[in-house]
Amino acid sequence: MSSDVVVFPHLEAVEDDLWKALVPDTLYVTPAWTQALARSRPDVPVVVVALRRPHGWDAAAAVFLYEGHEPSPTYDPVVRHDWGWDEQEKAAARSLPRAIIGTRNGHLGGILRRPDNDRSLQTSRLFEAVCEQFPLHVTSIPFLEPSLVPRSTPRGALRILADVGVYIPLADSAGLEGVLRRLSSNGRRQIRSDLRTLDDEPLVTIESLDQLEDHLPLLGVMLANVERRHGNPGNADALAGYVRSCAAAADVFRIYLSGPSDAPAAFSLLVVIGSEASLRVVGLDYDQMDALGKHHYHRTLVSVPLRDAARLGARRMDSGVGALDAKLQRGGVPVELTSLVHFPDECGLTVTVPHVANVRAELAASNRVLAAKWKKGDVIALDD
Structure with a gap:
């Protein structure tokens, strides 16, 4: 059964039963966090894209829209990753508007969903819905833990190893x-x-x-x-x-x-x-x-x-990205974080996705403890 796509033009327009029906994947996609981000940057429009079936809401996410200015480099897929571009292509890419799904500030991404939903499938469907709503934007959902990454990459999306985060179970x-x-x-x-x-x-x-x-x-x-x-x-x-x-x-x-x-x-x-x-x-x-x-x-x-x-x-403490060795030496569990990125069909850019092994090698070069854990297979990761 297909879902209807519903777009709320701002947070105040979101129906109360949506917030009540759906569970956030992470702290950084909760209504409270989303509203705080909206208040802190009123110049960044926030819409909510949701999937609804006859039985109720299936999934939803805030979408932060950047048009005429750029996101923080940490969350901007255009500048964060090496796509193999020359300077002219980089400039062309930076001129494109961006749509960031879930959170524009927070090191764990995700969406809101019904508790009984297939997490992988709903992430994929919602990502595709946002791309359809904003076809001229570079659309991304950053920093997904392995359990939240769609088993089949959404239509037109690129999957990239973005970073390694650390958490301690409590x-x-x-x-x-x-x-x-x-x-x-x-x-x-x-x-x-x-x-x-x-x-x-x-x-x-x-x-x-x-x-x-x-x-x-x-x-x-x-x-x-x-x-x-x-x-x-x-x-x-x-x-x-x-x-x-x-x-x-x-x-x-x-x-x-x-x-x-x-x-x-x-x-x-x-x-x-x-x-x-x-x-x-x-x-x-x-x-x-x-x-x-x-x-x-x-x-x-x-x-x-x-x-x-x-x-x-x-239930756990997330320690974020960066300073990995200090966190791992104190009992942190390393987990690979994946981003999904979609470039507009007519953008004219040739995109080369960095190979997972190369990203791991770059991170390992500056994080000795992380390198040892990768060697032992002690990092939570997607199957390559």
């Missing part, structure tokens, strides 16, 4: 000690070492939006430091607003400031929505970290957020 763990018992001896040792530093150098923890306001300018600067280090624009004011939006969207959040309260070396933001916990951002003062020690980074990156995620009853 369900039924009986708190932090239960989590630690599941980890390798090295993981337990690293986390306990990080947490012991709290005895002499405690963290400042922010748990309310009122507390957060006074710290936002500093957090924006520290986050901008990291963005610039990785070659991205670093607008401190915009990034401070983003931190506020993330915190406001969460059921529970924690911001950890490590180092002197007036000049911390590192901070991180843990968000919890439902049973999902995620380390959203890490900001750094590189000079302070060099002076005070890298333990300020490591404990805000994994160990303290993990402790609190376990206390808050989350």
